Amino acid sequence: MAESRKPSPPIASRHCDDPKIDYKEVAYLQKFLTPQAQILSRKRSGFCTQCQRELKAAIKRARHMGLMAFVQ
Amino acid sequence: MTTTYEGMFLLDNQAVRADWCQAKAMVTDLLGKNGAKVLCARRWDERKLAYPIKGRTRGTYLLAYFEIAGTGLNGIRRDFELDERVLRYLLLKVDAIPAGEREKAAEEGADGYVVPPPPTDEAISPERAVFGDLADRPIQEHLRRNTPAEADAGDGAEAEVAEAAAAEES
Numbered sequence: 001m002a003e004s005r006k007p008s009p010p011i012a013s014r015h016c017d018d019p020k021i022d023y024k025e026v027a028y029l030q031k032f033l034t035p036q037a038q039i040l041s042r043k044r045s046g047f048c049t050q051c052q053r054e055l056k057a058a059i060k061r062a063r064h065m066g067l068m069a070f071v072q
Numbered sequence: 073m074t075t076t077y078e079g080m081f082l083l084d085n086q087a088v089r090a091d092w093c094q095a096k097a098m099v100t101d102l103l104g105k106n107g108a109k110v111l112c113a114r115r116w117d118e119r120k121l122a123y124p125i126k127g128r129t130r131g132t133y134l135l136a137y138f139e140i141a142g143t144g145l146n147g148i149r150r151d152f153e154l155d156e157r158v159l160r161y162l163l164l165k166v167d168a169i170p171a172g173e174r175e176k177a178a179e180e181g182a183d184g185y186v187v188p189p190p191p192t193d194e195a196i197s198p199e200r201a202v203f204g205d206l207a208d209r210p211i212q213e214h215l216r217r218n219t220p221a222e223a224d225a226g227d228g229a230e231a232e233v234a235e236a237a238a239a240e241e242s
Contacts, residue, residue, distance in 0.1 A: 023162075024080075024116075065082055065160050066131065067120040 010046020021054045027069060032059070037072045052058035074139040075165055080116070081134045081152070082125070082160040086133040088118075092187045098157065099134055106138040106147040111169060112131070112177035118146075118190065125159045130190075137169045 013029060023029070032040045039059055039069055042052045062068040079099075087095045092115065100110045113136035119128050140148070145163065152161045179185065 010187060052138070052232050061164075065080060065133070065162055066123065067119070069122040 005046060008044060009037045010044060011040075016040070016048055016051055021051070021058040023058040023065070023067070025058075027046070029059050029062055029068065031036055033068075035072065073111070074141050074166065076111070076137060076139050077145075078164045078166045079109075079136045079138060079159055080162045080164075081136070082121075082131045083134055084126075084128060084157045084159055085118070085130050085132055087157040089190075092132075095132075095157065096134060098155070099136065100153070102151045103136065103138050103140075103148060106140070106151065107144040108138040108148065111137045111139060112174050113137070114173075114177040114180045115187070118188070128159060130161055135173075137166070137173060 013058070021029070033044050034040060039056060045052060045055065046054055059068060063070050081099050081101070083095055087098070096113060100113055103110050113134060116133040116135040118130065125131070148163070151159075153159045157204070182235045201208065
């Protein structure tokens with residue numbers, strides 16, 4: 001029987017009361033992308049529902065402005 | 073009732089290099105034309121774009137905060153869509169201007185402010201502006217494939233094989 005792969009720990013260390021995620025903080029947003037520039041799932045990012053939505057909106061805004069890539 | 077908005081504008085570097093003050097005035101004038109009151113505006117950064125936009129690989133971002141009544145926003149969007157010097161724009165509603173923004177904008181507006189020079193790694197040739205990274209690839213590499221010389225060489229090799237076969241038969 002094949003061993004199941006150990007899931008990587010969530011990478012977010014953020015409290016929901018912190019200021020909103022800003023699309024201009026590109027270096028911070030880059031941490032929540034896969035090498036192909038896909039947005040990490042909530043399971044891997046470690047965000048709650050609302051924070052994950054903020055993250056998604058911020059990344060999409062940064063992509064629109066040419067700050068981040070859609071695909072790599 | 074007015075609402076405060078944050079506007080991020082990606083400007084064409086050609087317009088920025090010609091005159092930064094003029095490029096900035098172009099944005100603030102368009103905002104003012106539509107009834108917005110510009111609270112502060114400053115040069116945010118000049119960056120290499122993550123992907124080419126309208127053939128440009130670099131651009132300068134202008135960050136502005138302004139107040140406007142809700143009805144005026146459509147006019148602003150229309151004007152920035154039509155202006156070719158503005159590559160992209162993003163308008164967001166904000167509660168208040170972030171701390172420190174007014175000071176940074178005031179620094180830029182003060183006398184003696186010098187626009188930072190472009191990074192030394194730029195050195196963009198006209199070919200690179202159009203073709204991006206493809207421009208760095210040597211042209212001969214593309215031309216070498218299926219050139220007439222190779223095709224002739226191929227025919228010549230086939231002819232040699234046919235001649236050798238004929239010699240063996242005889």
